[in-house]
Amino acid sequence: MAADGDRKPAKKLNLKENYALLTRGLGWEPSYQKKEDIFRTVDFEGVKIHDWDKWEDPFRLTMDAYWKYQGEKERKLYAIIDAFQQNNGQFNVTDVRYVQALKVFLNGIVGLEYASHRGFNILGRELPGVGPRIAAQMQAIDELRHATTQIHAISHYNRYFEGMAEFPHQFDRVWYLSIPKSFFEDAVASGPFEFIVAISFAFEYVLTNLAFMPWMSGAAFNGDMSTVSFGFSAQSDEARHMTLGIEVIKFLLEQDPANVPLVQKWIDKWFWRGYRLLALLATMMDYMLPKRVMSWSEAWTIYYEENGGALFSDLARYGIKPPKYADVTVKEKHRVSHEMWSVFYTVRDALGFPIWLPSKEEMDWFSEKYPETFDRYYRPRFEYWRELEDKGTPFRSSTLPKLCQVCQWPCLYTEPDDASEFVHRQGEYQGEIFHFCSDGCSDIFHDEPEKYVHAWMPVHQIYQGNCFKEGVDPSAADFNPMAAALDYMGIKPGVDGGSMRDHVDAQRWESWTARPANMHEGAITDAVRKTT
Amino acid sequence: MPVKAIKPGYHGDYKDGVEKFHGQQLLNISWDKHIMFGFPMCIPVPPQMPFGALIEKVLPGIYGSHPDFARIDWSAVQWSTASGAFVPEPGRSLADHGLRHKEQIRFRTPGLDGHNGAG
Numbered sequence: 344m345a346a347d348g349d350r351k352p353a354k355k356l357n358l359k360e361n362y363a364l365l366t367r368g369l370g371w372e373p374s375y376q377k378k379e380d381i382f383r384t385v386d387f388e389g390v391k392i393h394d395w396d397k398w399e400d401p402f403r404l405t406m407d408a409y410w411k412y413q414g415e416k417e418r419k420l421y422a423i424i425d426a427f428q429q430n431n432g433q434f435n436v437t438d439v440r441y442v443q444a445l446k447v448f449l450n451g452i453v454g455l456e457y458a459s460h461r462g463f464n465i466l467g468r469e470l471p472g473v474g475p476r477i478a479a480q481m482q483a484i485d486e487l488r489h490a491t492t493q494i495h496a497i498s499h500y501n502r503y504f505e506g507m508a509e510f511p512h513q514f515d516r517v518w519y520l521s522i523p524k525s526f527f528e529d530a531v532a533s534g535p536f537e538f539i540v541a542i543s544f545a546f547e548y549v550l551t552n553l554a555f556m557p558w559m560s561g562a563a564f565n566g567d568m569s570t571v572s573f574g575f576s577a578q579s580d581e582a583r584h585m586t587l588g589i590e591v592i593k594f595l596l597e598q599d600p601a602n603v604p605l606v607q608k609w610i611d612k613w614f615w616r617g618y619r620l621l622a623l624l625a626t627m628m629d630y631m632l633p634k635r636v637m638s639w640s641e642a643w644t645i646y647y648e649e650n651g652g653a654l655f656s657d658l659a660r661y662g663i664k665p666p667k668y669a670d671v672t673v674k675e676k677h678r679v680s681h682e683m684w685s686v687f688y689t690v691r692d693a694l695g696f697p698i699w700l701p702s703k704e705e706m707d708w709f710s711e712k713y714p715e716t717f718d719r720y721y722r723p724r725f726e727y728w729r730e731l732e733d734k735g736t737p738f739r740s741s742t743l744p745k746l747c748q749v750c751q752w753p754c755l756y757t758e759p760d761d762a763s764e765f766v767h768r769q770g771e772y773q774g775e776i777f778h779f780c781s782d783g784c785s786d787i788f789h790d791e792p793e794k795y796v797h798a799w800m801p802v803h804q805i806y807q808g809n810c811f812k813e814g815v816d817p818s819a820a821d822f823n824p825m826a827a828a829l830d831y832m833g834i835k836p837g838v839d840g841g842s843m844r845d846h847v848d849a850q851r852w853e854s855w856t857a858r859p860a861n862m863h864e865g866a867i868t869d870a871v872r873k874t875t
Numbered sequence: 876m877p878v879k880a881i882k883p884g885y886h887g888d889y890k891d892g893v894e895k896f897h898g899q900q901l902l903n904i905s906w907d908k909h910i911m912f913g914f915p916m917c918i919p920v921p922p923q924m925p926f927g928a929l930i931e932k933v934l935p936g937i938y939g940s941h942p943d944f945a946r947i948d949w950s951a952v953q954w955s956t957a958s959g960a961f962v963p964e965p966g967r968s969l970a971d972h973g974l975r976h977k978e979q980i981r982f983r984t985p986g987l988d989g990h991n992g993a994g
């Protein structure tokens with residue numbers, strides 16, 4: 344073209360063209376490698392996809408816009424975290440019990456965000472369709488961001504309180520943290536379609552509101568602005584993740600009728616696994632938040648029974664039924680948090696955070712929120728335990744639990760129709776005995792036993808002698824296997840677990856804030872007793 | 876199908892085979908109705924241990940702190956495994972009772988149903 348001073352720039356792309364070029368336009372048809380060699384894991388699960396182009400991108404987001412939005416969110420979030428630190432926000436929360444909930448979150452949940460990041464990276468490589476591949480890549484970055492921002496939001500607490508400094512180590516080794524860890528490893532070790540149904544649909548779409556709404560409002564109620572602003576920052580990501588979840592389900596169901604039973608099986612499995620994981624959240628909500636937002640039972644009613652009910656009646660036209668054993672979750676909602684807090688209390692010496700008994704006022708709240716069960720089963724237990732504490736002979740369980748081979752919780756759950764008996768579900772595979780906490784977990788095992796026979800079961804590992812640090816001599820005369828196992832897990836006996844009344848966090852809280860460590864019980868140290 | 880895997884016929888090692896427990900085997904124990912303890916227990920035991928020793932030496936260490944424990948009439952206790960009720964013979968070993976690795980025994984103590992409804 345001649346330099347005639349009349350050069351016209353190329354026409355600016357409209358939004359639609361820009362979007363097409365930056366998503367679908369990034370894909371290509373392979374010419375010198377076979378498609379099945381490139382996408383190696385897309386077939387073995389038995390899912391049939393006829394036309395990847397039928398995938399509707401649920402959110403019209405391109406990478407350039409993505410970086411811009413996320414960058415802005417980060418700037419706002421870190422400004423708030425900075426302000427929180429400058430104002431010593433850690434001392435403005437309700438009381439030090441709230442900090443214990445943060446510990447559980449940091450040690451048990453942040454590792455899941457990272458695992459999710461890994462899972463979506465795999466999808467971003469393995470899915471043959473360009474649309475879902477890009478969505479998965481963005482979510483992989485989101486999940487990494489969630490892990491990072493959670494660590495940063497909570498890191499400030501780590502300067503003042505015990506039990507947070509070794510969170511990646513604890514996530515890998517602590518006996519009860521094998522529950523969340525094995526949940527995500529089961530998902531990541533599945534094929535790409537099972538993973539996306541498990542995480543994007545069953546977890547993010549069906550169950551995430553339960554984690555998100557009560558947890559974030561719980562943080563706000565208890566004065567933790569750092570966690571609240573992390574929550575807001577993640578919320579728009581979650582909205583995208585949920586949209587991906589429902590889009591995936593509809594796409595799979597519309598592609599081929601043969602996909603329907605597979606999707607149903609995965610919904611059943613991952614609803615149950617996700618629900619078992621959330622039992623931890625139920626306990627945090629009911630017992631660990633000094634100011635409670637709503638009970639677990641109320642949250643389950645609203646966020647699963649009502650919202651989930653509407654969702655599954657909408658999916659009925661595809662031939663999808665509500666998840667198997669949903670009825671059991673409704674029966675269990677009246678007791679699961681109480682059963683679990685009881686277990687935490689009895690094994691408190693082997694935990695990474697201290698435990699307390701509910702106060703009179705808290706028990707009255709439970710009686711009101713759990714009229715069918717609390718006064719009948721749990722109030723007498725807590726009152727008896729308090730009596731023993733006052734006598735100086737507190738109750739504890741010193742023997743290790745029978746674990747569920749699938750979810751890895753101790754088999755602590757009671758029969759759906761009888762809250763006074765444990766569930767016993769024993770099964771066999773190739774002559775070997777296995778135990779389960781529920782029919783849900785038993786079904787999952789028997790559908791794919793080879794996936795669970797080599798689960799890393801903490802109790803069994805301890806008994807095999809695999810949970811000791813290098814150089815420890817189990818044949819030494821003064822060898823204490825339990826103490827050695829806790830040391831291996833990164834739990835310091837007498838520092839991390841035990842009773843809140845005697846805990847170093849509680850002492851420090853009172854001397855630094857001049858407020859009681861437990862707002863419902865009055866002060867435990869003289870320093871605060873004098874002033875309150 | 877025992878598992879859907881990329882490679883057909885996938886098998887992973889049993890993590891908890893009896894050969895990994897140094898001559899012991901795992902035994903799970905549940906004292907029915909006494910759910911205050913939180914869960915059924917899991918312990919390693921020598922398969923040659925007499926059943927009587929389990930009752931006299933092992934169970935008190937696990938359950939002895941419960942107010943019901945001292946009041947148990949051992950002749951009235953009802954024992955069972957997943958395959959049904961059985962009557963233990965104190966002098967014979969766990970293995971003689973057919974208790975395999977990871978088996979669970981339950982015992983029910985009629986009349987003792989937990990402390991004041993607390994489990």
Ligand SMILES: [Fe+2]
Pocket residue numbers: 456459485486489
């Ligand atoms: Fe996330």
Ligand SMILES: [Fe+2]
Pocket residue numbers: 486547580581584
């Ligand atoms: Fe997410």
Ligand SMILES: [Zn+2]
Pocket residue numbers: 619747748749750751752779780781784
């Ligand atoms: Zn389970």
